[in-house]
Structures are given as C-alpha cells and as structure tokens.
Amino acid sequence: MTDIQQQITALTERLHHLNYQYYQRDISEVPDQEFDHMLAELARLEKEHPEFAHPNSPTQRVGGTITKQFPTAEHRYPMLSLGNTYSEADLREFDERVRRGLEGADVTYVCELKFDGVAMSLTYQDGQLTQGVTRGDGTRGDVVTNNVRTIKNLPLHLRPATNQPKEFEVRGEIFMPLPVFAELNTEREANGEQLLANPRNAASGALKLQDSALVAARRLRFYAYSYLTSGRGSFPTHSASLEAMQSWGLPVSDTWRRCHSLEEVLAFVHEWDKQRFTLPVATDGIVIKVDDFQQQEILGFTAKSPRWAIAYKYPAEAARTRLNSIQYQVGRTGAVTPVALLDPVPLAGTVVKRASVHNANQIAALDLRLGDMVFVEKGGEIIPKITGVDLSARPADSQPIKYPTECPACGTPLIRPEGEAHFRCPNDRGCPPQQKARLEHFVSRKAMNIDGLGAETVGRFFDLGLVTDAASLYDLPAKATELAQLDRMGEKSVQRLLTGLEQSKQVPFDRVLFGLGIRYVGETVAEKLAAHYRTMDALSAASATELAAVPEVGGVIAESAAAWFQEPENQAMIRGLQAAGLQMALTGEAPQAVSDRLAGLTFVLSGVFEQYSREDLQQLIQQHGGKVTGSISKKLSYLVAGDKMGPAKREKATELKVPIISEADLLAMLPTDTKTPEEEEASDTPTLLTADLLPAPDSPDSSTPESKPGTGLGQQGSLF
Template identity: 80%
Template sequence: MSDLSAIQQKIQRLTEQLHHLNYQYYQNDISEVSDQEFDALLRELQELERQYPELALANSPTQRVGGTITKQFPTVEHRFPMLSLANTYSEADLREFDERVRRGLEGASYQYVCELKFDGVAMSLTYENGQLTRGVTRGDGTRGDVVTSNVRTIKTLPLHLRPAPGQPQDFEVRGEIFMPLSVFNDLNQEREQNGEALLANPRNAASGTLKLQDSAQVANRRLRFYAYSYLSPRRTDFPTHSAALAALKQWGLPVSDTWRLCGSIEEVLNFIHQWEKARFELPVATDGIVIKVDDLQQQEVLGFTAKSPRWAIAYKYPAEAARSQLLGIQYQVGRTGAVTPVALLTPVPLAGTIVKRASVHNANQIAALDLRVGDTVFVEKGGEIIPKITGVDVAARPAQAEPIVYPTECPACGTPLVRPEGEAHFRCPNDRGCPPQLKAKLEHYVSRKALNIDGLGAETVGRFFDLGLVTDAASLYDLPAKAAELAQLERLGEKSVQRLVAGLAQSQQVPFDRVLYGLGIRYVGETVAEKLAYHYRTIDALAAASGAELAAVPEVGGVIAESVAAWFGQPENRDLIERLRAAGVQLALTGEAPQAKSDRLAGQTFVLSGVFAEHSREELQELIQLHGGKITGSISKKLSFLVAGDKMGPAKREKATELKVPIISEAELLAMLPTGEEPAASASEPTDSLTSGAAAAPQRGPQPPVGTNGQTSLF
C-alpha cells in the first residue's frame, strides 16, 4: 500500500469517527470521548487535510468550524416550490379546516400530525448518496440562495447520513434553522457591552447569520436545525408523514420529539392547549402549531390551492401580554433624523424572554396612550417579536405622575427638532453634524444591498466613525492609506485590514444604481434608485434635473422628486459626489442604454405583483419597457393592466377589480409581444397563472410529489 493510500484511509477513518462522535453527542446526548480527545482528533484531521488538500472530503467534519469566504450567494430554482401555509389564530377556524378535510376525504378516517412551529429560517437540504450536497434558503418560494458552506457549520446537522436499509440515493429535507434563545441572549449581551445595536429577535439573527460571507463567523453563532419533512419525486417512499419523520431521525437528522399523532380535532386542540405555556420552557422560540394530515395519499387527494396545501394549516398563538412599570423614555436618532421614543420598563417575563424595552413608535402614540413615567403599562409582543406598549392601567397611576413632554431638541446634538407637515415623527435636521445620523449613513453605504463592502460591516464602520477615522462615504476610500494604523487596532490585524482594502477596491465596480441607493437620499429605496439610474444614466444628469423633471419619471412622484432635488441642491452633497468620483466609484451606467425592440406596448402601463412561474419580475419589467410599455407601482384608473403572479396580495386584486383594471396572467402578457421576443424561461416547468378577474384556482400543472410534505415551507 502506498503512503498516499494509507493517508487517504486515515482521513476516511478519522472522518467517520468524528461524524459518529458528533451524532452521539448532538442526537443522543452521549459523550463517548472527552472534549480534549475530540479536539485532538479534529486537529489531527485538519493537519492531514492541510498537508494533503486533494484528499479532503467534501463533507469533512472540519467544515463545522467554517473558514470559507463567499463573495455572493448564487440564486437557484427550487426543485419543488416552497409554498406557504394558511394561518389562523382561531380554534373555530381549525374546526372548519377539519370539516373541509372530512368532506374532501368523503368520510374516510384520517389522522393529523401536530408539530411545534419553530421560529427560524426555512431551509431546503439536498442529500445525495448519504452526503449533504446543497443548502438553499426559501427565498420567494420559487428561488432561493445557496448557502451550503454556512449550513455545513451547523453541528446538529449531519454532513453524512447514517446508513439504513432502503435509504434513497437522492432526496430533499425541509426544515428550520434557528438560533437557540441562550445563544441569542449571549449575542445581544455582547453587542450591548460593545455599544452595538441589539438584534431584534432570534429569527432575524438566524437569517442574518446565514448570509454572513465568512462561514467561520457562522460557526461561532451556534445555529441549530430541526427537520420537519421529507421530499422526493418518488410517490411510494413512505405511506405517512409520521413514518417519514421516523426515518429522518433514524438516518441521523435532528427531528424534534415534540410532535404528536392526533386522531381527532379534539386531540389537536388539546395539543395546542398543552403547549401554549409549556413552549416557553423550550430553548428555541416558537409561535404556533402546524397541523398536517398524516396519510400522504390523502394529502394528494386533498391537493393544493394556488397558495397553500388543503391538507395543512398553522395555528398561531395570540400575542402574550404582561404588566410592567414605565421607568422612562429614551430617544433614538435614525439615519434620516427621525427621533424614535423607546420605553424603558421594569424587567418582566414575556413570551419566554425578559423584556426591558418596548416600542412607543412616535409622539402621537405617547399622546394617544397618555403615557406618564411611573405608569403601569400593558406590554405585548407583536407577532411575538418586538415588544410594544398597548395600554395603560390608569387606575394604578401614581398621583404625582407627570405627562411625558416630547423633547424639542435632538438628544444627540442639541439641534431644534422639526416636524414636517403630515409626518408622525419629529426629526433632527442636522444631517451633516448629528453623530447618530452620520454613523447610520455610513452603515447604510456599506450594507449588503448597497455597496456591500467586504470587511466593513456595520460594527466596524461604526467603530471607525467613533475613532474619527471616517466621517462620510467618501472618507472610507482614505482608509487604505491608514492600513498600518488600522492593523494596530484591537480585533483587526493585518489580514482583516487586507480584506477591508480589497473590499474597498471591489466596491469601485458596484453598479451606479446601487451606489445611488447607498447615498441614503430620503425616500430613494432600491427600486427608485434603479429607476432614476436607468432613466438618467449618469449622476451628473440626475443632479441637473429639476423637481418637475424628476417627478415625471415613472414611480418617482412629487415627494421623492422634491427630496432628490433638495439633496443635490446642497453644496456638501455635491462635494461628496466629487470625492466619490475621485475615489473611482461608479457614477454612471456602463454600456449603451437598451434599445427599444418594438412599440407594441406603447401608451400602456403595467403593475406586476406576485411571484411568476416562468420569468423573474425584473425580466418581465425589462421586456415591457423594451416594447414601449411603462411600469408603475400603484393601481389607478389610468392603469392598463395588472399582471398577476402567485402570492399577489388580495388588496391589489380588489382595487383593480373595483376600478375595472384588466387582470392578466404572465402567459397573457407574453402573448401580447411579437413572436420570438420572450426572454429565456427561468423555470423548468410552468404552472397555471391567474386569469383576468379570476379567483385563486386550485394549483394544476406539475403536482407535488406524494410521500412528502416538504413541498411547503411550514414556517
């Protein structure tokens, strides 16, 4: 046997041993070796992989610690769409659901599986020959982001399944990635000590973690995973959902033991009542119960509506409420100068967490509630996420309690506050000198949807601002000249500075529309920035436009136009643009403007709403414009067509119907174009779209595979 062959066998043996130890520890709570022994085995494998990288296995246990840097997450189409569930807060609705199931099955006996609805990020995992090969986020239900390198860091998730008789070679697992409450609380405590903004809730924390570019950072966040369904094109793998859950657990996948098989709707309601309080004792946030028909052939009989399965429903618990004492009001200043009041409370347990702060929104709400310091207040969690004050126990009000007087000056810089007509928020107009505003503008400029500068997250750029190293977006490009100074800062180092410098260089290639969004002009979100960039092509042409000219751009309007014109009218902002130009930032669209292909849609305006089966919304918008049509975002009598995709909100449908605006499908839109002018289809199999004026019809086209309920994102 050659030396290389012996090393390969040793790597294989260590890999299998570490996978087994991980399974025993995380699934069975069994420690077969000490932590020191485990770490020694892992270090031995890491060293072998370092010396012989060509022999490292794709799903090596060393992937748990991360280290992969992902510049962007490619978007792919789901093999099976991840639909949503119908939600209810009413037990009466559950009884009606049960009655519909009974009628649909024509009196045949049936059972339900009840599962806790964990509050995390829905994830689709692909296993091939027992190996984890891909992890994809839910996205819009049709397409999601590939985050495989980050998913591999989750220690409760097997990279290699335990062999079992009949285990398929290729299948998907749907489940929930979540951040345990203890990890979330530790993370927020650390951020509070560092003076950073607190994370809102564990679900958002988990979602943000999965989009981190450095998988080593993901590993440090200690995410976890629960599987809740099996998905395969084969229709005979399992007879029931409960059998699929049992198989997933046997193969080594983490399945929560909290699910139960129920023989009637009464048993379902008992399960709901049992967990209403007990769920707060769990180490993971939950907000409801998912109820599914167990028999998979019966699921096929019941089928799907256009938006959700008829064989499943989610019951959501009402928001938890608590009483606390109002200790005071803290005022925070945001990027646009809005001053937001935050209530400081006597700590109170609520929905499984200790609440110390709550939203009060604005001065109007303070006045409407007649809030006074010392009041006993009622606090709820909206959707069990953000605490908010919903009322005051006036009978418990102290005699000396004084009404809260909203400040007249900015709590950060002392500038007199203004309240624009028609707005609820007071604002600090000192946008050039108010520290919280300046810091927030920098954080916005480097954010993922704007310049997305690698190595410059919100925490780092905020720290640089506090140290006086940066003051505005253009000053970021002076940082490479300060590389030696930066490398001496705590928690940075030479490698981090090199990554930052490279990220700044790469940001010079970011397209003009994202740069425009990154400038943080009030009311200019991603869509408006794109519209303005493609209309004017250069920042100089945009800056020269009058308010009236700006207002004539589709989807801009008077308020946005006034804000944009005012921003470019300030000399400081003109100077910022010139400094960004000198730094090499893209301030114009490259290439020629798209040439019109025909005037087939001239004089017609369109609103696109929902998710489309064959093409992305961006493709359809471009197609309409290339043939002379215009895109708008609002429905009015002047609108020519509403193009309806899946998951379009009912409000738009109702308004279009009321105004007698024709509602057409994606296919009907494409039929209006010259032959051969359709973009390449981005979905392998089209599904039926909604037709003009039609109600949501049962889903046809490709039917969901039997033997699974992973067709649906159950969270």
C-alpha cells in the same frame, strides 16, 4: 488508498460519529479537548493534501468561505405556504372539510410545533449534503450551502440505511436558539449597538452573511420537518418519514404527535399554549397535517396552499400592569439603560416584574409616567417590553418621567454622544458598575473562560478590593491564603480558580483582545484585528486611520479602539497582562511579502469585487508593498472601485482628483505571475491568500410549504 487518504477518511468518519452522538443523542464520548485536537489534525491534513478532503468534512463547521453573492436555484418541488388561523372554530371547519374530501374515511393528523425561523430546503445525495437553498419566493431561492454547513446539529453525512433513497430532499427550519439570541443582544447592548428584533430575523440575517465563519459564530440550529423524493416513496405516512429521518441522523424535534381525532388535536394545541415557553426555541403556533400520504394526494391543493394542512397561530400574549418605577442600570461601556419595575403579572409562561424600556427616546415616545397602567408583551416571546399605556387609567396629577442627568452609580454628569440613543457615564475608571462589568466580561466563557471565576465571584472580589482590573486578576495567586478564608471559597475552590488563571494564559490572542472589552470590538472584529496586526504591540500603535483600513473595521470602531489604546491606564493594564504571560501575539508565520511593486502607494477599497474578496485584495496589496486605508484624502494614491460602491466615496475622490481604478486595473499593476483565486486553487503552489490566512480550527415569516399531487412525488407528498 494512500496512508494520508486513509487518515483523512478515518478522522472524517470519526468526527461525524462524534457530532451525531453529541448533537442527536446528547452523548459526549470524548472530552472537548480531544475532539478539538482531532478536528485540528484533520484541518492540517486537509490543508497539506486538499485533494483528499471530503466535500462535507467536519472542518466545514467553522466556516471561512467568502461568497460575494449568492446564486439562486429553482426548487424542484415548490415551497408553498400554509393557510393560517387563530381560531379553534376554523380548526373544526378544516377537520370537516378534510373528512368531506375523504368521503368520511378515518383520518389521523400529525401535529408539530411551528418553529419561528427560516425555512430551508436541503438536498442529500448518497447520504451527503450537497445543497442548501432558502425558501425565496417559493419557486426560487438563494443557494447558501456553505453557510448551512456551519450548523453543528445538521449532519453533513447521514447514517446509512436500507430505506434511504440515493437522492432526496429535506425541508426544515433554521433557527437561532433563545439563549444565543439573548446573549447576542446582551453583547450588542453592551457595545451600544442596535438590538436584534427577534430570533427569526437574527437567523435570516445570519444566513445572508457573506463570510461563513461569521455564520458559524451565530450558532444556528436546524429541525427537519419534511421528506421528499421523486417517484414512489418508501413511507406510507408523514409520521413514518419523520421517524426515518431521525434514524438517519437528521434532527427532528420530538415534540410532534399523531392525533386520531380533532379533540386530540385541540388538546395538543392547548397543551403547548404554555409549555412552548419552556423550549429553547421560539414558536408561534402548531402545524396540523393529514398523516397518510395517499389521503394528502386525494385532498390536493387550492391555488395557494394544501387542503390537507393548516397552521394554528397563537395570538401574541400581552398583559396589563402598573409601572411603579424606573431603574437605571450602568453597563460595561457606560451606557445607562432604563428598566421598568412593574407589579408582577403572568405573561407567556413566566411572571414578569421587569420590562425593557431601552432608552430615553422610548420613554418620550410612549410618554411613560410613574403609576401608569401599561401593556407589556414579550418581544419575540423572550424579552418583556412595554408596548403602550392605558391612558384611561392615568392619574390626573401624573408627571412625565425625567431622565437622570447624573450617573446613578457614581454621580458623574451623563453625556449623550451625537447620533446615539443612550446616555453614557464617561467615568469609565471610577464608576463601579462599569469596572465590575468589564471584569465579568474578561473572565466570561467567550473571552478568557477562567474556570472557577464566574461573574458573581469576580464581582465579589471587586467589592472586597481584591481586584481592580483584568491585570490584577493575575495577582490573586499571591492572595491564595486570604481567598481560602472567604465564605463559600475554601482550598478546593481557590485551587480551581488558580488553575483556571494559569490555563487562561494559553487563550489565543484574539480572545484576549475581545476580553479587554473595547467598545464596538466584538468577537469578529477582534479576530480581524488580531489576524491583521498579529501582535498587541503593533495593534496598540496603530492610528485610527490605519485601523479603519482593516476589513470589517469601520471608522467608528477604529476611533474607539485607537482612543482606548491611548489611555495610560489601559496601556498599564496591557503591560500587566503581558507580564502575567498572556498570549499577546498570534502564533504561526505571518504572510510573506511577494514583491515591492506597490511600495509607496496607498489604496482605498470600496464595493464588491469580481475576482477577489475585499480582504483578499487588501492582503494582495500588502504582499506587494502597498498600504490600504479606509478614508479618502489628497494623499491617497488610488480608489479601487468595485460593484455597488457608495456614491459618497466616488464624489470625494473626484473632488480631490484621486484616480479611480477598477479591480482589473489594480491587478494589472502587479507582477504578471500573480494568480487569481481560481488559478491558485488549481495550482500546485500554495496560495498566499485567504486559504493560508484563515486560522486552523481550534476547537419573512417562515411558513410551512407543502407538495402538490401530480408532481411525481408519489406518496412522499409533504413539502415541509
């Protein structure tokens, strides 16, 4: 083994250990900065010596793999469904059926929380994760291994153990933690985007993304709930297999319990009816399984589900209370959001006083009126929302709610852009809630992450006139004496703030761009724009048409960004940030030109391509002197048509007599030595495509499927 290979192996094993300690045992052995440094060093070594990279390297956590379409795989053991019940009487009948089937033998159950996510089948060989497959139709599912590898609490490499088979399968649930879901919806609402319905749908949608780097940004998590292996297994009970999986490093929720009677099962059900709302993951019920694998074999299956397991689902909680008033909140982008103020009412483990009404359309659809008795539920058991009105209790003289025509904060007449649900305040420069919210966004963890300058503090500084925009934050060091005299500040707090401001000057360009709070420019779009233009000067000079040509930047985003950069106040703020020393460019070398074969030609890319991703094709065109745009006009040279291209672009190109070519036609226009991604991977010459352009890492209702007797599972019968 060479020195480089030893370094890569040692770093890989060390990082796997640190991940296990952090995500399974809540132990942080090293500072985040040291961990990030080791991860970056490993990524560098793997890039320089890809032949020594491990398939399950910790660098896979950050994603970056592009999958044009997901292949499917047949489940070795079918992922079947459970029977559901909402009734305790049905649980008693289930217990009676089990005992009859076992001819009166003693039975022990395992009760587990039913997490509301996406069922996943994982295969491990020699302790290494080799495949991740979705439930699909229960017989076949999508292979999403690259996306699964980005889930940070899911071990890519298991801790060795004598009772660990050479090959086995793990079933479990992939979910989006509630705080992540709430944060994602808050960001989408601020950007005027449609809110995600619930964490389950959010997790399912994330796993279908073609770019695994985007999946990594969704911060999904995993809980294992079943172990399967061929032949005769090592464990006599399901509970023993759960304990073994946990000892191997797999995340198993510690909420499960062995119950020796139906009464203990019912006590577990009642206990978690309220307690489940304290967990950081959505739950919708309890799964009850016979613990003993031999007894599972005896009980067997019906045509659709196992006789030895059942799911008890909690009914959706609703409450009835009075609507007292509507409060209108102004967000960072000027969107005016109505919030219902209610008589306090207990609901799903909390006391609800406020509920979302979303927009004027929902107020009209529900015909809400002040004084109404309304029904409130928790959407996805998280966000309280009004679902209906008790019309029998409506006062005879009630009047429909009139949506305000002026901003509740600054009095500016509201506008409602065509096709949008929200009314907006256009006074972005003089509306205090918008100004304050932009500052709070700029200093937030996912943007500049300025230590000592949280949302409350920056809002207070704004109210006192100490700051006005992002650039003015970097004038605070000159006001240190004044800051130290404020209540609840002091010299230590001020020093921490000043240190945080100084450290923020090293935050990468893409996060600076995200922190500016441009409407529709979220984390992912900011990364794409930064990678494409590389400097703030180049980006701010780009037209809307040029911006729309960047992968994953559509016309709406491009128009919004171009308009933002044209505002004199924004230009002045950028100059202030540049003068303060913030990162206004990407570090490292930009992709080099290869030839001028496509000089003077302009292309539009549409659809899904066979040999290259759309981003790779754009880079390829640019490397050979061509330009890529997002709209079709008479000046366009070619429309490059991939699979599933929309008919509108084809029709417009035909109407304007723009030549329509295929991916193969485009490649034929390039020098004959241009390599495909597969050829590049096999070549000794470093590729100039996606692999080199990616930045180095810096720091349906899922049911519980079961197994079937006689399938060769031996005693490892559980398919969940």
